[in-house]
Amino acid sequence: MLADPRRSAPPAPxxxxxxxxxxxxxxxxxxFRGLQAHVVAEVLAGRDVMAVLPTGGGKSVCYQIPAILRPGVGLVVSPLIALMTDQVEALKQQGVAAARFDSGVPMEERSAIWRAARSGELDLLYVSPEGLAAGSMLERLSEIDLSLIAIDEAHCVSQWGHDFRPDYRSLGRLAEIFPGVPRIAVTATADARTRDDILASLRLGEARVFVDSFARPNLQLSAERKINGSRARTDAAVVDLVRERRGKSGVVYCGSRDGCERVAQTLRDAGTNAIAYHAGFDAKDRDRRLERFLAEDGAVMVATIAFGMGVDKPDVRFVIHADPPGSLEAYWQEIGRAGRDGEPAEGITLYGPSDIAWSLRRLEGRPMAEEVKQVQTRKVRQLFAMLDGAVCRPQAVRRYFxxxxxxxxxxxxxxxxxPATFDAVVPAQKALAAVQRLGERFGRTRVVDHLLGKTKDVQNWESSLSTWSIGADLSLTAWRDVIDHLLFEGLLVEDPNEGKPIIQLGDPEAVRAVYRGERPIQVRKAPVRVVEAERPRRNAGRNLAVEALDTDVRARFEVLRAWRRDRAAEQHVPPYVIFQDKTLVEIALSEPRTLDALGRISGVGAGKLERYGKGVLEALAAAV
Incomplete structure (x- = not known):
């Protein structure tokens, strides 16, 4: 093995x-920002660490900088090819020696990567957990000096997390294979139980744990209840929401591949540059679609959860959940795609009782231990309790974490x-009793009709029940809201019943607590149905920092954006890996005339100054 020139003498502390x-x-x-400096200091000192930092909080810097400074190669285990590709391309733009191993890397390039790693010419090497376990990868890695091992998106390790991946579970053995190499686990979403599981699974028992605030003050969150679960109405609501944000980059999440393609086509029919993305497309097609989304201004990606983890496009102005995810962790991870540049952005979720029923059915179909299933079921209900609740949404999420x-x-x-709420203990008791008296054999509409005494062609056995027409004091809409709320809280459950859903009693102890008046039930009063009505426009995902620029500054900014777009197209990389919008804004505002002045602007490092400085100054001169 060739000697690493950086290790020819004892390194200075x-x-x-x-x-x-x-x-x-x-x-x-x-x-540094937030807790970054504390995390970096631990890794520089050669100690293990776990960092839970918010989306957009600079997690990758916490291992990238120590990998550059410490002797050897920094090994990064990352779950997705798209994530690895994005980070490696960004590092190369900054002049950092980085490479990745995945199925798309040809053999001759792999040989060159190994030569660079052995000769000390490589700072960071990205691999997937599957790639790490394949062939002779571990054996070859043991032949080179590693500066550190980083496990990115570490929540994938935990069976309690929202994106558990069995291949991550085996990463704990790296502690034995590479003793003395500091390891860092990073994630943006992990509650206390998940954090404990990560530490145990990765054998990080001695690691210091840093958990930063989950606050994202630039994100404006909202949720809208769907009307009777109609796909057509939900699709129309998504079209309206996107139309209000015309020209802005966004992500729309759907719960299925079919839904993803349907919504994307509906948006295209309405004049939006919408791109469908899901695991059903082959790898090359997904790569092309991702490249379009990253490169084209105002593109909207319509995707399943196969998309998004680690995609660092900074100017996503909105994320819309046409179908909600299955947990608050997944919600925060996906909402976190918006506003990574720190500018105002929105997270909007459409939800309804059929969504929670779908989430619970999906859990039932997964092979998992009963204890794990119970925890995941509780996570589903906690998400819907937040969506349908009356507590500040970011506050509810942050307290959850x-x-x-x-x-x-x-x-x-x-x-x-x-929202105004009302004490719904008595209506809840009536609804639960009605479901019970009806033998748990009917759907929501029939139960509400029974409570109102409006069942068509009612038979004697039904009209003689004690619950017949006991709900005449509430409106049809109010009763639907009560039933929906009881479904969100798990007091009622919905059985798909081969396409003809019926509702049944939920957790027996919780139901008894309601009957005894021991469990409070607060339901919103006749919420405004903004899915159908005209919405307030709010900020509509606007980049206020750009829109507030003076005319001449805005003109320079647009010239710089056009210059950046051309450079990105030449290299087949996303425009933001060259310079982010906020850096272009600073350049347009300060209008530097020399390379020294340009180099003093935040976001312009030495590598980019050398690579792009002359071109930026020429573009500015042409804008005058």
């Missing part, structure tokens, strides 16, 4: 001043227009 120098030189930033001191955000739909 590293500290945060070295890390800040790299941060400024490579990334063009003056200092353990931030007990989280305060109302002041900007979500609940804070902006607090």
């Amino acid at each position: 590293l500290d945060l001043s070295d890390a800040r120098e790299v941060l400024g030189r490579v990334w063009g930033h003056a200092d 353990g931030e007990t001191d989280a305060q109302p955000c002041g900007v979500c739909d609940i804070c902006g227009d607090p």
Whole structure:
């Protein structure tokens, strides 16, 4: 094995001043944010660490900078090819020696990567957990010096998490194969139980754990209840929402491949540049679709959860869930695709009782231990309780993740227009009793008709029941809301019944608690049906920092965007890996005339200054 020239003499101790120098030189930033400095210091010192940092909080920097500074190659285990490709391309743009191993890398390029790793010319090497376990990968890695091992998206390790991947479970053995190599596990979404499972599974018992705030103050969250689960109405609502944000980049999540393609086509028919993305497309087709989304202004990706993890497109202005995910972790992960540049963005979720029934049925069909299934079922109900609740949405999410001191955000739909609620214990008792008396054999519509005493051609056995017409004091809409709320809370459950759903009693102990009046039930009063009605326009995902620019500054910004788009097309990379919008805004505002002045702008590192500096100055000169 060739000697690593960086290891020919004992390395000097590293500290945060070295890390800040790299941060400024490579990334063009003056200092770390949040808990980044604490995490970096631990890894530089050769100690294991786990970091739970919010989406957009700079998790990757926490292992990339130590990998650059420490002798050897930094090994990064990452779950998706798209994620690896994105990060490696961004690092190359910044002048960092990075490479990846995946099925798309040809053999001759693999040989060159191994040569660079052995000769000390490589800083970071990205692999998937499946690739790590394949062939002689581990054996070959043992022949080179590793500076660190990073497990990205570490929540995939945990069976309690929202995206459990069995291949991640075996990563704990890296502690034995590479003793003495510091390991760092990073994720954006992990509650306390998931964090404990990650530490145990990866054998990080001595690791320091850093958990930053989950606050995303630039995100405006809202949720809208669907009307009777109609696909056509939900699709129309999505079209309206996207139309209000015309020209903005966004993501629409759907629960199925068919739904994904249907909604994408509906949006295209309405004039939106919509791209469908799901695991049913072959790898090359998915890559082409992702490349389009990353490169084209105003593109909207309509995707299943196969899309999104680690995609760092910074200017996504909105995320819409046409179908809600299965947990608050998944919700926060997916909503986190929006506003990664720190500018205002929106997360909008459409939800209804049929969605929770679908989520629970999907859990039933998965092979998992009963204890795990119970936890995942509770996670589903916690998500829907947040969506249908009357508590500030970011506050509810942050408290779920353990931030007990989280305060109302002041900007979500609940804070902006607090819903009125009413004490629904008595109506809940009536509804539960009606379902029970009817033998748990009918759907929601029939139960509501029974409560109102409006069942058509009612038979004597039904009209003689004690629950017949006991709900005449509430409206049809109010009763539907009560039934929906009881389904969200698990007091009622919906059986698909081969396409003719029936509702039945849920958790027996919880039902008894309602009958005894021991469990409070608060239901919204006749919520405004904004899915059908005219919506307030709010910020509509606007990039306010750009829209507030003076005319001449905006003109320079647009010239710089056009220059960036051409450079990106030449290299087949997303425009934002060259410069993010906020960096272009700073350049347009300061209008630097020299390379030195350009290099002082945040986001312009030494590598990009050398590579693009002259072109940026020429573009600015042409804009005058």
